[in-house]
Amino acid sequence: MRTKAPPKRTRAKQKRLSPDDRRKEFVVKATEFFSEEGFGGGTRDLARRLGVTQPLLYRYFPSKDDLIKEVYRTVYLEPLDTGWEKLLTDRSRPIRDRLQEFYNAYTNVIFDRKWLRIYLYSGLKGLDINRWYVDMVRDKILARIIKECRHEAGFPVQSRPSAAELELAWVFHGGIFYYGVRKFIYGSPALEDKEQMIGDALDAFLTGYARVFGAATELRLTPMKVVG
Amino acid sequence: MRTKAPPKRTRAKQKRLSPDDRRKEFVVKATEFFSEEGFGGGTRDLARRLGVTQPLLYRYFPSKDDLIKEVYRTVYLEPLDTGWEKLLTDRSRPIRDRLQEFYNAYTNVIFDRKWLRIYLYSGLKGLDINRWYVDMVRDKILARIIKECRHEAGFPVQSRPSAAELELAWVFHGGIFYYGVRKFIYGSPALEDKEQMIGDALDAFLTGYARVFGAATELRLTPMKVVG
DNA sequence: GCGATTGTTTATCGCCTGATTACTAATTAA
DNA sequence: TTAATTAGTAATCAGGCGATAAACAATCGC
Incomplete structure (x- = not known):
């Protein structure tokens, strides 16, 4: 039933990474993004830079603030x-x-x-x-x-x-x-x-x-x- | 026609300063405000701190950016x-x-x-x-x-x-x-x-x-x- | 006093924001 | 192959934003 038609080309690419890699990728890119735009930067712009849609961020982080906290953690503590x-x-x-x-x-x-x-x-x-x-x-x-x-x-x-x-x-x-x-x-x-x-x-x-x-x-x- | 009723008490106080003083007051207070909140701070919050309504800012400054530029000018150049x-x-x-x-x-x-x-x-x-x-x-x-x-x-x-x-x-x-x-x-x-x-x-x-x-x-x- | 002027507010517009819901499609397990 | 699971998206909401238009009220010249 699902294989009937060629996949709709309008939805271009759907990568589907493993959850852990996605999360890490999000934090890394979010660090770059917020460091340039400041923490007032929008979640839509961030998602666009990540090549995903904005609501997907909320599958990995409960809120923008939580994402930001994780950015702080990695930047300050890791190195x-x-x-x-x-x-x-x-x-x-x-x-x-x-x-x-x-x-x-x-x-x-x-x-x-x-x-x-x-x-x-x-x-x-x-x-x-x-x-x-x-x-x-x-x-x-x-x-x-x-x-x-x-x-x-x-x-x-x-x-x-x-x-x-x-x-x-x-x-x-x-x-x-x-x-x-x-x-x-x-x-x-x-x-x-x-x-x-x-x-x-x-x-x-x-x-x-x-x-x-x-x-x-x-x-x-x-x-x-x-x-x- | 306009004097028929006692002035509506809902509009509490309307100070009416001279334009020049108002302008200067706005810039001074805006400097304090933006220095604390960052330039992402809202014009409504700023107006509240000034004790006036938000649209009044736009009678004195064509846009928020113009107000900000004036803040920069006074902070950097005056002293x-x-x-x-x-x-x-x-x-x-x-x-x-x-x-x-x-x-x-x-x-x-x-x-x-x-x-x-x-x-x-x-x-x-x-x-x-x-x-x-x-x-x-x-x-x-x-x-x-x-x-x-x-x-x-x-x-x-x-x-x-x-x-x-x-x-x-x-x-x-x-x-x-x-x-x-x-x-x-x-x-x-x-x-x-x-x-x-x-x-x-x-x-x-x-x-x-x-x-x-x-x-x-x-x-x-x-x-x-x-x-x- | 009275009209004209102008400082000030009320109401509102269009847009963008963070966040949620309901749906779609890719993966996994049997 | 098929059912269950879950990564991902489309559509949307409520609220806040900068900015505008129109109504109102304080002041000034007469």
Whole structure:
């Protein structure tokens, strides 16, 4: 009964993927879509980009908000922590090398148009996940870095970082972050060599930390290119 | 004919401001509104916040987009340039003092929730006005700062700043900018003393510039707190 | 006072949005 | 082969959007 006629050509193609693959495909494409259009983007436009009809989205996600939450989850959590903590604390290597390698790896993850845009959107919305992320950077990355700086400078390491120390680390970190924003969101010309940018910023941070917090060991932090 | 009945009490209050004041009031309140809600915010909600009805907006602005453009204009252009260029180039004063005073004044303008949010929204939209602003910062502020740094370090001043020099200045500038974002948009705790933050970042930038670009005059840039 | 002007509201239009229902067709199991 | 299941679509709903037209009411010149 169903095979009687040639299938109506008006309904062009009906792919029928496995549910799991479909779901993943939806989340991935939705990430691209929302990162460009913002989360105000329409479900019809999204469906068109996916090559399916709009109601199909509601077979996989109860609501647009649920889809968005899943986008946040994958963007924020998936690419996280690939052994960074160990990298930062390996005192057999010079601190500058460790920081350079860490920020090379870290920026390989976050210097991505999708990632940066969704991060900024979530920040403007004041979402919990954004606060969580900022706290994570402060506690897992910056506090760690300061600890290593103190160790390098011969300071006591036990007490928590002071507000001023944290702030200097934040300004450094934020400066690097803003490089990605300028390059990948504003489309502004930036120094081609990312690792050089990180290296120079690192030199400024490390010497700055030594100067501001009065290290007696400044000259040991990093070899000077030129000494007057 | 019109005076026959007591005025219908259902129409509560009809203020009737002068057109110019109304217009200005609309733009000011619209700035607050859009900075919080994003430019996707509805004209009805905006009108409710203004205490008037929605169609009245269209007597003062031909369309929502025109209103938005006026918001951009006032936010970006009005608070700009209060003699900053002269401040930066006054070589009778130490460079650190000049930069500290400049960034005190500059951040007094941009460290404002409304300003920062609208700046970020316009950046995500890729608007021309945002590109214009970024170019302005680079050409009028950062290039100028580098020129002064070179002068201070005894370098030739005529040639345009190198990409690496500009980048170091951008990282410094972006780090300060990001302090505002963290404090006023993310609502994250930050060092209370803004001027100290600027001062410490400045120390890092100036000593960093000297180190990275090989100044023979590093020690002259800023008095060290402690010398080993 | 009175008509003209103009600031303001009420009512509404067409369109787009997120979401639901009922149907169609591809797949799976017997 | 056939029945059951389920991926996918067409059609549609209620509500919100930007924008417009017409009615009303406050002010101003006389």
